[in-house]
Amino acid sequence: QKFISPSQLPLRIGLVMDTSNSVKLKLPFEKDAAEDFCATVTTYRRKDKVLFVTFDSEVKLHVDFTDDLQVLVRSIRSVKAGGYTRMYDAVYRLIEEKMATLVDADARRIVVVLSDGEDTASERTLKETIDMAQRYDVTIFGISTKNFKDIDSGMVETGEDKNLRALCEETGGQVFL
Secondary structure (H helix, E strand, O other), rough: OOOOOHHHOEEEEEEEEOOHHHHHHHHHHHHHHHHHHHHHHHHOOOOOOOOOOOOEOEEEEEEEOOOOHHHHHHHHHOOOOOOOOOHHHHHEEEEEEEOOOOOOOEEEEEEEEOOOOOOOOOOOOOHHHHHHHOOOOOOEEEEEEOOOOOOOOOOOOHHHHHHHHHHHHHOOOOOOO
């Protein structure tokens, strides 16, 4: 068996988008960012697959692992905002139901969370979610939309961003403001 560098392994990416009331005005930005991300992933490295999940008062799987950009884009464009924010539940369930049971065992497991970082309704805690990610070797990256319209956009970290940062950094990922 030959050694394969981690950068050559196929990626299984869970794209998790916040569609709660708090992101209503930022939803067009989130959709654009999600579309661009999917286009990049499915164009450059054909062996990678993305699944698409949204969370508000409910956690919903829209598209299972695929490399079909059209299916992903259609689904991303169709989401609407409303409800509470169950970010931890969404990430936890994605890992438990999809990442933990991956058939391609050598694939790198990655979760990308688009959110303002403010969890208001999860049954799972930040710690439980981090523990679940670490158990299945899932790396989490976050894109915070918290101060999206502000003059300091992308510069100032809020309390909510600190939770998103912890979720990412404790799993080997990082957060982008």
